[in-house]
Amino acid sequence: MTEPYDLITMGRIGVDLYPLQTGVSLAQVETFGKFLGGSAANVAVAAARLGRRSAVISRTGRDPFGDYLHQALREFGVDDRWVTPVDGLPTPVTFCEIFPPDDFPLYFYRRPKAPDLVIHPEELDREAIAAARIFWITGTGLCEEPSRGATLAALEARAKAGPTVFDLDWRPMFWGGEGGASKDGGASGAAARATARPYYEAALRYATVAVGNVDEAEVATGLRDPKACAHALLERGVELAVIKQGPKGVLAVHRDGRVAEVPPTPVEVVNGLGAGDAFGGALCPEAAPPRHPAPPTPSRR
Numbered sequence: 001m002t003e004p005y006d007l008i009t010m011g012r013i014g015v016d017l018y019p020l021q022t023g024v025s026l027a028q029v030e031t032f033g034k035f036l037g038g039s040a041a042n043v044a045v046a047a048a049r050l051g052r053r054s055a056v057i058s059r060t061g062r063d064p065f066g067d068y069l070h071q072a073l074r075e076f077g078v079d080d081r082w083v084t085p086v087d088g089l090p091t092p093v094t095f096c097e098i099f100p101p102d103d104f105p106l107y108f109y110r111r112p113k114a115p116d117l118v119i120h121p122e123e124l125d126r127e128a129i130a131a132a133r134i135f136w137i138t139g140t141g142l143c144e145e146p147s148r149g150a151t152l153a154a155l156e157a158r159a160k161a162g163p164t165v166f167d168l169d170w171r172p173m174f175w176g177g178e179g180g181a182s183k184d185g186g187a188s189g190a191a192a193r194a195t196a197r198p199y200y201e202a203a204l205r206y207a208t209v210a211v212g213n214v215d216e217a218e219v220a221t222g223l224r225d226p227k228a229c230a231h232a233l234l235e236r237g238v239e240l241a242v243i244k245q246g247p248k249g250v251l252a253v254h255r256d257g258r259v260a261e262v263p264p265t266p267v268e269v270v271n272g273l274g275a276g277d278a279f280g281g282a283l284c285p286e287a288a289p290p291r292h293p294a295p296p297t298p299s300r301r
Helices: 039-049 064-075 126-131 147-158 190-204 214-221 226-235 275-287
Strands: 007-010 014-019 032-037 054-061 083-086 093-096 106-109 134-138 164-167 209-213 240-244 250-254 259-262
Touching: 007 039, 007 147, 014 064, 032 039, 032 064, 039 054, 039 064, 039 134, 039 164, 039 275, 054 064, 064 083, 126 147, 134 147, 147 190, 164 190, 164 275, 190 214, 209 214, 209 275, 214 226, 214 240, 226 240, 226 250, 240 275
Parallel strands: 007 054, 007 134, 014 093, 054 083, 134 164, 164 209, 209 240
Antiparallel strands: 014 032, 093 106, 240 250, 250 259
């Protein structure tokens, strides 16, 4: 095996087609921009832009959008060797509407099944996963087989060998209903959370760090108070719980009793989508000191 990666992420990848007009519905949008998206891919890109050697485990369709995602990953300096095509399934696309400061509806097109949910346990490079300085998984990867089994197998191979991050990444439209994300999923509320919670709890037993907002932490714990959520996550096995609170900042609670409450940095919000993934990428430097120069940012971004 080559030198260990600073970060390996595992989970969702796709193409984001975002409007170039704000304050109007998709019915009125005239032009779109094409971007790499998906939480696991975004975190790997954010870390690479901060000088970390990163890779992502995911899958695309065997189509031009899949080719584009490989091109984008490479331009951002992310290793794409474990992003493989799935015959017969299209690369997912996601549309959004932009209503600043805090309304950004998302529309996911992931049928009949998203390729990133067709990761099989036997395809994993378990040695590389165990050796990585940070290993990062997301809640979306737990919503359906075979990705669910592969995600848990990767966590088991990792065996808490180093920082192992569970990004709670709650997308209720991927849960609920017979068949989950690939059939009539999309239920929200208590039923979807109840479906997801056992799998979240299973993943937490292998993780050392849990990261999520209050809604996401509620899926894992059944609680909504940030401090109560953090302590419940610690009880479920992690060493560090990080609760994102939007305009209230970030709460971090460690198993050894240390507590940090970081206030937000005020900004003018144009589009908040992806902010959590950028935050995730910025968490990585402390665990993986930079050893590689950051790649240049592609001009299209």
